[in-house]
Amino acid sequence: MNAAPSKTDARARILAAIRAVPAGSVAGYGHIARRAGLPARARLVARVLRDHGDPDLPWHRIVRSDGRIAFPDGSAGFREQAQRLRAEGVTVTRGRVRMPAGDTLDAALWGPDGHD
DNA sequence: ATTTTGACGACCC
């Protein structure tokens, strides 16, 4: 029934999906978008992350689909994200983290159908 | 209304 989710709702879903990422783990932008019911809206996720305004939001757990940090190498955001991830036990090598292998593990972590 | 931009992604080589 939700054929036309308003932008506000979409944003709320995205934020929820981001908060659903467990500490010590990472997720891609497209991954979050899909999880929020918004396929092909990875860029929207980026936009939300840029604006969010919630200090508790685990934005640092969101990386590119290839595992690379989305900030320019060497930038403040880049370093901060790497630092935060390491603080959670995530290994960051050359600004890159190891992405979860298959969706199977992903489903196990988040729920096979819908669990937010 | 048209073009550019951006914390992106899938493909290809």
Added chain:
DNA sequence: TGGGTCGCCAAAA
């Protein structure tokens, strides 16, 4: 792994 192309979408210019 790494570099380049093309597609996608919303906000800004």
